[in-house]
Amino acid sequence: MSLEITHLVGGYAGFTVINDLNLNISPGETLGLIGLNGAGKSTTIKHILGLLPTRQGRITLNERTLANDPTAFKRQLAYIPETPILYPELTLKEHLQLTMLSYGLAEAEAWPKAQNLLTQFRLADKLDWLPSHFSKGMQQKVMIVCAFLADTPLLIIDEPFTGLDPLAVTRLIALIEAAKAAGKMILMTTHVLAQAQRVISKYAVLNQGTIPVVGSLAEIRKHYGLAPSDSFDLLYERLSQEQMHG
């Protein structure tokens, strides 16, 4: 039971972004994928989601691959994108119904859970509204509610704190902690390390399409020659220097 990415090479047509990337997430683990803009974090996620074809390598989720059974593979993961992507024609309630339909959730069990999530994110009174008319922060909350409602073994969260109010950030961190405790796998990209540190078990630094180091913050510091007293932001300086010197 794990997400395994081995020797992944990929990117966009005629442009390689990911180059021999290896990554492993086990149940109950939250992996923080960090790196500079353009390092390939979102591209890696797109490969896991099956939005981009892999040129080389293999992505398996609980022994299943996207090529073998796309629907079964996708049923094991939920995704919270950096920018909310909603169906303009669906109300909030219908987004939840669609999530239940797609993931084959029993409504009798899913609705109480949905109500709980909606209350936590202060959306319970907006069920009949079109979320496409919500503010960006509220739209992001809809994405969070739908993803946690799906209750999948793997949760992929891209820059989760963008646009959220402090209350929502606290609630989201609590949900991630609970999911982690329930044995879910979580892959998260973020630049906001101060908030992410509370839930991330290990970090993977992505630089120039590959992951040179995976480990705790202390291990990452050591790898990049940072003193314990140094600000972690210095890591990004080092990554930038590495990029400049090829």
Place this chain on the structure above:
Amino acid sequence: MDKLAKARLRANLKQSLQYLSLVFNDFFVLALLFLVGAVMFWYAQSLKQLPTGKWYYPLLAALLLWLPSLTGRLVTLLKPADQQFLLTQDRYFASYLSKMRRYSLILPTLLLLLMAGVVFPFALVKAQLTVSTYVAMIGFLLLSKYSQLRLAARQLYFNQPKFATWIHLGTLALLIMIAYSQLWFLAVLSLGWAYWWRSSTDAVNWLSAIAQEQQRKNTIYAIYAMFTDVPERQLAIKRRRYLDWLLAWSKKTHNPNLFLYQRLFLRNPAYLSLVSQMVCFSVLLSLLVANGIWNLGLAMLVAFLTVYQLAPLIQAYDYQLMYLVLPIDPATRPRAGIRVIATAINGYGWLVGLSWLCLLPWSWQVLWQVPLLLIGVNLLAFGYLPLRMKKMEQK
């Protein structure tokens, strides 16, 4: 700002000409020529038969002349990014708008002159208006349009009264007064009124101005979209709560694709508006043709065109990222699409059939044409449509 206005007007003209060349394609021009010819022939015949000097003729002439003044909203060509990049340009906005105002006058002026030419024989011969009164009416309308555009430009600033509807109605009332009592001075007064509306010293209401322009452009794009694809068109999804009973009425589905397509059809104007327009078009054709077998043939042709244009509904989410991420089985797409389109085209069949029964002269022929139309639309939905969808999915 002046340079920007000129550049935007040039780009807009270029884009409009591109779309107009697609709208006025060979078939449409031919159809238009026949239509205009038929209307002109009918008009010439009617002029010969109409009695002269009825009291309501000047009113009718005024109404017809007033219609073009409803067109030609203020073109501002503002873009969403302007609220960021032009925020500091309030002082120069009036000069930008004066160029836009001049451009905005072109369409209503052309339409007014065209209408003036068409109405002229009726106004002079049948309504017995003098040439000077007629010219005064035209002049007044031109001045009024100019005033409306000045007012529209001023309303792009904060703290301005909104009375666009009253302006239109006031124009009509004054026009009728000129037609009946030859009060030419009203035209002169309106000229003074137009100049009285000077530029505002308030701040520009950028958000509202940009929203108005987006709405105006979307209206234009919607017209182009009847003839060709318009990628720039932004569809305003409407909640349409009053149609929720249709969703409640249809059986609860376990197919996510059907769930999506039902809502897409009801709330996205591209689909529901298309069916509504096709129903109206078919009913209008039936009334004009008023011939049994032709009515059936034309209604079937319109039904085919409707089904053909609705078929891409199943590809509506092809580039929607969450649709691709969600575990939705793509194999159920055609079945779901056929069900939604079949319901829509049956609605079309029933509405057109009912219009035949209610609006056409009664005959037994109509009674058997209605079931034939319903059989025909179902053949399209369950015979032709699956083949077309299969082809689309293979591409």
